[in-house]
Amino acid sequence: NAGVTQTPKFQVLKTGQSMTLQCAQDMNHEYMSWYRQDPGMGLRLIHYSVGAGITDQGEVPNGYNVSRSTTEDFPLRLLSAAPSQTSVYFCASSYSRGAIYNEQFFGPGTRLTVL
């Protein structure tokens, strides 16, 4: 199993540009999520999905869109990049949001810089 994969690893954008961060998992996990990691703030949840066709907002959703057309893929779209979105983005997946015996598996991350 490849686990959770993310592309690209690094990206530099100019303010106002849009882009999509890709995330895929091959563990047949229902639950997928996107976090951003900023120094001293830990991981903050951007959006999550409890299954194909179902997405919801997390703690910091503004400026980001997601969709979940398949169980495997959960792309994160930046609509109009801003310098405040400079961060490291992690995608994660787990068996189910409702399951009590559960852990999250993380992708390698995408380091995004917005100029």
Place this chain on the structure above:
Amino acid sequence: AQSVSQHNHHVILSEAASLELGCNYSYGGTVNLFWYVQYPGQHLQLLLKYFSGDPLVKGIKGFEAEFIKSKFSFNLRKPSVQWSDTAEYFCAVKDYGQNFVFGPGTRLSVLP
């Protein structure tokens, strides 16, 4: 909403020193508790987890954590740290049917 606090932002230790990193969460009920580690430039990896049963949980690389329900705590310990333990450590909590909530992280620097 659930929140997680970690007592120390940055801990500096010499090799062979003992380690304890604090973690507290805001309210109880049935929770799952986790410690993740992030080595420099890498993604988060699971160190250990508590679901139920024995409140003393053993993880990889000699780490252990103790769940104290009355104190809403899940502190991470290691009797003797190594230089290779230099990393950032995140405590996380998951309530049934809810999202994972992560603490702000503790950076551990181990001096050789």
